[in-house]
Amino acid sequence: MDIVLILQMILAAVIAAVMYTIIGAAPGADETATIAPVTLVLVLSGVKPVIILAFFISAIVASKLIDAVPVSIAGIPAGVMSTPMVEHAMVLKKNGLTDTSIRKIASGAIIGTIVSVPVSLFLARALIPFSAVIKQYGDPVFFIGAILLALMSKNKWISLAAILPFALLIQGLRYLYWGIGVVPKGTNVFTSFFLAITIGPVILILFELLNKEKRDNMKRFDKKEIHLKKVEEIKKFPNPFKILTKKEVGYSALASLIGSVTFILSPVGLTTFLGELFSSRTKDPVEKASLAVATMEALAQATYFSGTLIPLVALGIPLSPMSIGPANPLFNAPPVFTLQHNMHHILTNSDFVWATVIGAAVAAAFTYFITVKYSRQICAFVFKRIPHEALLGLFFSLVLLLAFMDAGWINVAGVLLLGIVAGTLYRLGVNYGVLFMILYSAPWIIKTIAGQ
């Protein structure tokens, strides 16, 4: 590892930490929607894989850590992963402990990072011998994955029922593109389909707005009121181990360990389950709430690391909710990365370790400092200056761009169609994990039905 490359990785990690400290504080900024498109663009523009990995790791640490701010100050989740924490953070807020809440969450994130980075890298190494067995099954693995995720989700039956029709739509579009010659036969349009699913719920609402009756019947709101309490300035650089009690450190570390091992399960489900389980035996409401937020944050960081690193290092195919969502461009971003040739095949073991450690360390140090020191200012800046309309415009235009690059103007319509269907299915209760797994298994499903 030469010094120039290390400096480039540090630079990439710093850029990611700054960017996602801001983006991550915006309400509704889902990790798949914010991190995946940018990572995708980096991959497609030919940046060195090891630098992209450092960027990505820094991005996930920063965007998760900064969640502490909107959750604690305004009770607004900044993404799906922080939803389970809101209830507990509100208990602390009610007791006048907003600043404590921020510091406990940020410290939990540090514990989660320290525990899960070595554990995930170690587990990945240990799993390498089994990867051949898993890969033997190749394509059906994703079909089994879709069924498993469907069975584990809240709405089992609708999720199962959606698999075949949605696979048919995806392959139908691909065969159409081959038929009219906008892409060479055998080339699977992937990137823009992936983004179409991500932004599906938004596309569906945009179409609903075109219907006058629907538009007039939509629930109208006045401006959203956000109550912000002034918190005391923190003078010194706080030590995360001193902010947490011994019990909180212990439980956070244990939760991170469990989260690292169970990388294939849904991060949100796991966070809710373990967080509630660990805190349920504590009686005092304030003590309970602070234990819950620290544990949940530690666990969330751990599932991010394990869900990304274990499939990436050991398998090379995205087999966890994390790797099939935000981390997906590291596995599959044709023509640069494909399932046969991606970071798993290109990077060496020491590359993985360096990129992960640099990315995690830079983001943890930078965002942790910023979070505990300037939480109020960040929250005020994002809520006052960044309109939600601009964020939606940004996502929409990125999807438009990548749709056009994948297969021309016709694919813009194709992506809208896919978005409407994915958005409808999502509203009916099919979660992103199932939809993404269907996207991966569609070629196999259709070939198998056709008996080829």
Place this chain on the structure above:
Amino acid sequence: MNNKNNDSKNNIEVWEDLVNIKDLVISLIICSVTTMGAYFIAPKQPPKPLLFGLFGAILGFVICSIIIKPKRVFIETDKEN
């Protein structure tokens, strides 16, 4: 767009936050035009079109952030209770 409904409740919820329909349409148009515009004026050798497109998207985002007001009201209180 809908100017006769001129009461204060003009916002709808999209993706867990509030937007004004007219502002949303303006934002979608601005971002799409800057993104695709930058993509088409870029030199043709890859990855330049993609980088130009990305720059256009960010430019659109900045313009929208300046001309559109967020639909949030900030109420600052001194100290808890």
